[in-house]
Amino acid sequence: MAVTREDVLHIADLARLGVDSARADELTRELSSILQHMEVLSQIDTAQVSLTAGVGAGGTPLRPDERVAPLMEGTLESFAPSMRDGFFIVPRLATHEDPTESSA
Amino acid sequence: MLGAADIASAVRAGDASPTEMVRASFNRARDIGAGHDELNIFLHSDQEASEHEAKSMQERLQSAADIGILAGVPVAVKDNIATLGLPTTCGSKILAGYVSPYEATAITRLRANGALVVAKTNMDEFAMGSSTENSAFGPTRNPHDVRCVPGGSSGGSAAAVAAGITPIALGSETGGSVRQPAAFCGVVGVKPTYGRVSRYGLVAFASSLDQIGVVGRTVDDAALGLESIAGFDKMDSTSSDAEVPVYRLSALGKPAPEVGAPDTEAMRIGRSPVALPPPPSAKTLEGIVIGKPREYFPDTLDTNIKDLCERALDRFRSMGATVRDISLPRSPLAIPVYYILAPAEASSNLARFDGVRYGLRVDSGKGLKAMYESTRSQGFGPEVTRRILLGTYVLSAGYYDAYYKKAQAVRTLIADDFRAVFTSGVNAIFTPTTPTPAFPVGAISDPYEMYLNDIFTVTANLAGVPAISVPIGRMRRLPVGGQVITAHFDEYTMFRVAYALEASLGQEAHQ
Numbered sequence: 001m002a003v004t005r006e007d008v009l010h011i012a013d014l015a016r017l018g019v020d021s022a023r024a025d026e027l028t029r030e031l032s033s034i035l036q037h038m039e040v041l042s043q044i045d046t047a048q049v050s051l052t053a054g055v056g057a058g059g060t061p062l063r064p065d066e067r068v069a070p071l072m073e074g075t076l077e078s079f080a081p082s083m084r085d086g087f088f089i090v091p092r093l094a095t096h097e098d099p100t101e102s103s104a
Numbered sequence: 105m106l107g108a109a110d111i112a113s114a115v116r117a118g119d120a121s122p123t124e125m126v127r128a129s130f131n132r133a134r135d136i137g138a139g140h141d142e143l144n145i146f147l148h149s150d151q152e153a154s155e156h157e158a159k160s161m162q163e164r165l166q167s168a169a170d171i172g173i174l175a176g177v178p179v180a181v182k183d184n185i186a187t188l189g190l191p192t193t194c195g196s197k198i199l200a201g202y203v204s205p206y207e208a209t210a211i212t213r214l215r216a217n218g219a220l221v222v223a224k225t226n227m228d229e230f231a232m233g234s235s236t237e238n239s240a241f242g243p244t245r246n247p248h249d250v251r252c253v254p255g256g257s258s259g260g261s262a263a264a265v266a267a268g269i270t271p272i273a274l275g276s277e278t279g280g281s282v283r284q285p286a287a288f289c290g291v292v293g294v295k296p297t298y299g300r301v302s303r304y305g306l307v308a309f310a311s312s313l314d315q316i317g318v319v320g321r322t323v324d325d326a327a328l329g330l331e332s333i334a335g336f337d338k339m340d341s342t343s344s345d346a347e348v349p350v351y352r353l354s355a356l357g358k359p360a361p362e363v364g365a366p367d368t369e370a371m372r373i374g375r376s377p378v379a380l381p382p383p384p385s386a387k388t389l390e391g392i393v394i395g396k397p398r399e400y401f402p403d404t405l406d407t408n409i410k411d412l413c414e415r416a417l418d419r420f421r422s423m424g425a426t427v428r429d430i431s432l433p434r435s436p437l438a439i440p441v442y443y444i445l446a447p448a449e450a451s452s453n454l455a456r457f458d459g460v461r462y463g464l465r466v467d468s469g470k471g472l473k474a475m476y477e478s479t480r481s482q483g484f485g486p487e488v489t490r491r492i493l494l495g496t497y498v499l500s501a502g503y504y505d506a507y508y509k510k511a512q513a514v515r516t517l518i519a520d521d522f523r524a525v526f527t528s529g530v531n532a533i534f535t536p537t538t539p540t541p542a543f544p545v546g547a548i549s550d551p552y553e554m555y556l557n558d559i560f561t562v563t564a565n566l567a568g569v570p571a572i573s574v575p576i577g578r579m580r581r582l583p584v585g586g587q588v589i590t591a592h593f594d595e596y597t598m599f600r601v602a603y604a605l606e607a608s609l610g611q612e613a614h615q
Contacts, residue, residue: 040440042506
């Protein structure tokens with residue numbers, strides 16, 4: 001199944017990856033070529049086959065629903081960029097509004 | 105460089121100090137040219153901190169505390185395994201400078217067993233690659249021939265051991281990333297059963313396939329390394345609570361003793377030494393059936409590699425094993441299956457690297473989505489980008505059934521093939537580890553051609569079974585590895601066969 005340039009731009013958007021025009025052409029070729037090798041799977045009859053999502057032994061084990069010590073080996077302050085009143089201070093996401101869009 | 109067991113014995117006896125061992129590693133790294141402009145093996149190291157840790161170890165020794173089976177043994181660690189004190193960057197710009205606030209369980213266990221972490225090793229970015237050329241910090245070179253790659257993605261770990269800097273290094277496996285570089289560098293590489301070693305603190309690439317593995321200078325080093333990190337961990341719900349045998353006892357060429365026997369427990373904690381394996385005899389592998397799968401010996405396989413494998417199979421026969429022709433008919437489908445499932449899982453796992461939670465942040469002030477896109481496109485290299493897109497594609501509407509679900513079903517068939525072989529009386533499977541020896545840096549530019557390097561290793565990851573690569577000789581002066589695969593949680597038999605092969609080949613394994 002050949003991948004189109006539009007496919008690449010669409011999945012790049014889904015994956016939050018910025019892809020410029022030249023790279024989009026390159027990726028279209030590369031992904032099409034890779035996926036061509038996957039076509040062999042379509043010839044395998046798997047109608048009666050169960051799916052394998054993992055190979056771990058048994059199901060997911062459960063632990064008692066008890067409060068446990070925090071996972072951090074150091075203090076929060078030891079790796080936080082900055083803290084105030086017990087909260088992390090992180091770079092603001094104020095730029096998440098697109099400045100070109102008009103606010104209604 | 106001494107083996108891990110010899111170092112631990114010398115340190116416990118007071119004939120050597122942990123500080124001397126750490127200095128020996130750093131001196132060797134300098135002498136061999138492990139630095140960025142030469143072999144480029146290490147991404148992060150701190151000699152002063154390592155010596156400080158060694159000094160604490162010395163104090164523990166003097167207070168007669170139980171130090172464990174790796175007392176004073178220097179160990180290098182792949183840069184996708186979280187360590188306190190040293191950065192964990194996964195060979196990626198997006199995590200440049202990141203220092204984890206917690207430590208991987210495997211590292212905690214190494215330290216509890218007396219090991220000293222001396223460096224973080226170079227790797228393909230986020231473990232995506234087979235040559236370590238995909239590191240954002242430049243390729244690692246093969247110590248046997250600096251024009252060649254060391255394999256990947258744990259190329260730095262394999263090169264560190266091959267260069268004699270440490271006897272043991274930790275790597276990680278998703279499709280062969282410990283065994284393939286071990287084969288290229290002439291050392292031993294182990295991928296344990298899925299669930300045998302905790303993944304807590306291993307930066308996730310493809311969670312249903314990832315396992316921490318061990319590179320060792322010898323089978324014994326690898327056995328000690330695995331024994332020290334294996335076992336259930338409440339921090340990883342996929343880790344198994346199956347008992348961990350004393351793997352070194354398999355060197356004696358006998359079936360596993362009962363777990364919990366007092367003498368074996370003494371060996372487990374390093375109080376009682378394990379005798380060196382006896383010289384191989386006609387009885388060393390008596391009762392062992394070794395399968396030779398025809399799909400791993402195609403007509404197109406290089407004659408030199410085929411001949412070296414045949415020599416190894418002859419040695420198995422001479423040690424009392426029966427070699428049986430077998431078939432793993434769905435193995436040729438493993439590369440397409442793997443390169444659908446692993447990128448699909450990666451596309452989800454790597455979504456967390458977005459400029460908000462970790463590391464790099466590229467914000468041009470054009471909004472949140474633009475910040476995500478700029479950060480990720482500038483932070484990830486070409487192979488990681490390619491795989492995220494491939495994974496996103498096979499999971500996207502319209503393609504999910506044709507690719508992702510199909511690959512999951514064929515994965516079942518591949519695992520069924522292994523199950524059928526092991527329930528038919530076969531104890532171990534023997535194959536080449538790689539179709540070629542190490543290739544020159546820059547020689548492979550086509551992504552799919554690079555993926556084919558994993559053709560003999562990737563099935564063990566898909567089926568979740570353990571496998572080990574052992575040096576079996578050389579071609580064109582470059583090392584060649586042979587692979588032993590066993591059933592789930594039967595690392596004991598895997599080591600038994602590997603110890604026997606190593607002892608039988610002796611120096612021939614490196615000629």
